[in-house]
Amino acid sequence: MSTLILADHDNQTLGAATLVAVTAAMKLGGDVHVLVAGSGSGAVADAAAKVPGVDKVLHADDAAYAHALAENVAPLIDGLMSNYDNLLAPATTTGKNVLPRVAARLDVQQISEIISINDDGSFDRPTYAGNAIATVKSSDAKKVITVRGTAFEKAETEGGSAAIEAISGAGDSGTSSFVSSEIAESERPELTSAGIIVSGGRALQSGENFEKYIEPLADKLGAAVGASRAAVDAGYVPNDYQVGQTGKIVAPEIYIAIGISGAIQHLAGMKDSKTIIAINKDEDAPIFSVADYGLVADLYEAVPELTGKI
Amino acid sequence: MKILVPVKRVIDYNVKPRVKADQSGVDLANVKMSMNPFDEIAVEEAVRLKEAGTAAEIVVVSIGEQKAQETLRTGLAMGADRGILVVSENMPEPLAVAKILAKIAEEESPDLVILGKQAIDDDSNQVGQMLAALLGWAQGTFASKVEVAGDKVNVTREVDGGLETLALSTPAIITTDLRLNEPRYASLPNIMKAKKKPIDEKTPADYGVDTAPRLEVVKVTEPPKRQAGEIVPDVDTLVAKLKELGAVA
Numbered sequence: 001m002s003t004l005i006l007a008d009h010d011n012q013t014l015g016a017a018t019l020v021a022v023t024a025a026m027k028l029g030g031d032v033h034v035l036v037a038g039s040g041s042g043a044v045a046d047a048a049a050k051v052p053g054v055d056k057v058l059h060a061d062d063a064a065y066a067h068a069l070a071e072n073v074a075p076l077i078d079g080l081m082s083n084y085d086n087l088l089a090p091a092t093t094t095g096k097n098v099l100p101r102v103a104a105r106l107d108v109q110q111i112s113e114i115i116s117i118n119d120d121g122s123f124d125r126p127t128y129a130g131n132a133i134a135t136v137k138s139s140d141a142k143k144v145i146t147v148r149g150t151a152f153e154k155a156e157t158e159g160g161s162a163a164i165e166a167i168s169g170a171g172d173s174g175t176s177s178f179v180s181s182e183i184a185e186s187e188r189p190e191l192t193s194a195g196i197i198v199s200g201g202r203a204l205q206s207g208e209n210f211e212k213y214i215e216p217l218a219d220k221l222g223a224a225v226g227a228s229r230a231a232v233d234a235g236y237v238p239n240d241y242q243v244g245q246t247g248k249i250v251a252p253e254i255y256i257a258i259g260i261s262g263a264i265q266h267l268a269g270m271k272d273s274k275t276i277i278a279i280n281k282d283e284d285a286p287i288f289s290v291a292d293y294g295l296v297a298d299l300y301e302a303v304p305e306l307t308g309k310i
Numbered sequence: 311m312k313i314l315v316p317v318k319r320v321i322d323y324n325v326k327p328r329v330k331a332d333q334s335g336v337d338l339a340n341v342k343m344s345m346n347p348f349d350e351i352a353v354e355e356a357v358r359l360k361e362a363g364t365a366a367e368i369v370v371v372s373i374g375e376q377k378a379q380e381t382l383r384t385g386l387a388m389g390a391d392r393g394i395l396v397v398s399e400n401m402p403e404p405l406a407v408a409k410i411l412a413k414i415a416e417e418e419s420p421d422l423v424i425l426g427k428q429a430i431d432d433d434s435n436q437v438g439q440m441l442a443a444l445l446g447w448a449q450g451t452f453a454s455k456v457e458v459a460g461d462k463v464n465v466t467r468e469v470d471g472g473l474e475t476l477a478l479s480t481p482a483i484i485t486t487d488l489r490l491n492e493p494r495y496a497s498l499p500n501i502m503k504a505k506k507k508p509i510d511e512k513t514p515a516d517y518g519v520d521t522a523p524r525l526e527v528v529k530v531t532e533p534p535k536r537q538a539g540e541i542v543p544d545v546d547t548l549v550a551k552l553k554e555l556g557a558v559a
Contacts, residue, residue, distance in 0.1 A: 246427075
């Protein structure tokens with residue numbers, strides 16, 4: 001048994017979600033190799049080699065892999081897959097973009113966003129916005145799997161000493177090219193790996209109120225800021241703040257939902273949080289059915305008071 | 311240009327799914343079904359490209375039970391020109407769906423295939439990428455903006471951390487994210503007109519695709535229920551709870 005993991009990274013640092021995939025791969029057993037495909041990504045390969053449990057790092061460094069274009073990365077991976085039984089990637093936007101392309105090329109039905117690996121070789125995965133957990137068994141010879149970032153512990157980042165092997169692939173397919181990117185700037189912790197998240201909804205009414213009410217509380221708690229789809233669609237915050245079925249799936253120690261009603265699409269993204277706290281003036285809001293602690297109050301009074309008292 | 315838009319009939323997004331007592335799946339009997347929300351966005355984008363004079367014809371495709379015809383009629387009422395219904399008793403897995411769509415794409419030679427980024431029932435997020443792989447075309451997934459420029463299409467994608475713009479050679483595959491557009495409602499006259507638009511009926515066998523599942527569904531269960539929480543009387547109690555949790559000193 002051997003597993004190849006597609007590393008998630010930005011050519012500088014190894015994405016934390018990759019560490020979750022390493023834990024899942026170790027659970028499958030056998031050799032664990034990590035593919036770092038990028039450009040000027042030596043530091044990422046070095047970081048991957050230090051992760052305990054990783055047996056080897058394959059490093060493909062080529063301008064064609066700089067932006068993880070699926071058209072270029074997928075052929076590189078399927079060229080390697082004759083040596084592996086499993087292909088894993090964290091269910092980040094990169095993993096979700098590339099892996100199905102590889103799966104189809106290998107004629108394999110991918111298993112998306114697994115949350116557990118069972119002893120009988122089956123996998124659990126959420127469906128219907130997390131309202132039903134499907135346990136599935138694959139009959140494919142090779143398994144292509146994306147791993148939900150909140151479902152497994154992160155592997156350690158120090159202590160390993162895997163060999164790094166430089167490899168090359170076919171390079172640029174010529175069918176797509178990178179034009180530009182706009183990365184939202186934030187000094188707060190990253191949403192999917194934060195220990196505490198303070199999230200705001202439609203009730204905030206404006207971007208200014210996010211700055212005035214949500215951000216000071218988040219900063220006092222050292223928390224990341226999240227949002228419901230309603231708040232994102234209304235333009236209060238950028239869309240990468242969105243928590244939910246169509247946004248980010250988070251499972252922090254503490255999730256504080258402020259002015260969020262708790263639609264099923266939102267709950268799908270946060271209901272595995274360890275402790276959920278809800279502040280909402282509507283005592284019938286569905287968020288209270290999943291909250292460990294609920295405060296029925298006007299957020300415009302309660303949130304500044306809370307921020308002031310901690 | 312010609313645009314192909316695959317659409318899926320799924321449980322309506324407002325309905326809370328119920329897991330069957332025998333753990334065989336989700337109970338869909340007598341449940342309201344609708345077009346997958348991401349697919350509505352795909353149809354809307356195709357119709358806008360037609361209205362802008364970029365697209366000449368829009369073909370909607372649905373694979374599934376006979377009733378998926380209703381989903382195609384919705385797409386036709388929104389502005390698509392004709393439909394293809396591939397009738398299959400069981401809903402094929404994403405790989406088989408992609409194989410059927412690849413055959414249709416070979417027959418129809420569209421310049422763009424626009425799909426939803428994921429179906430809200432199986433939450434797989436695979437078909438568009440798989441179709442792109444099978445056809446060897448470029449893919450622009452999770453699109454929040456699409457601009458056709460000559461023989462290229464620029465796609466702005468919603469990625470972790472922000473946005474990214476790619477230029478794709480056509481023919482290409484695009485999958486839609488929620489913020490690409492606001493889908494229109496079909497007007498009554500357009501719903502009436504849609505009844506006269508042609509729908510071609512096929513089966514997976516017509517395309518030589520084996521739809522036997524690769525994944526055996528062992529069981530479908532409800533997620534673990536959260537313990538009922540408590541309503542705290544005031545902010546001071548909440549602060550005390552946050553202290554207990556170690557969130558504040």
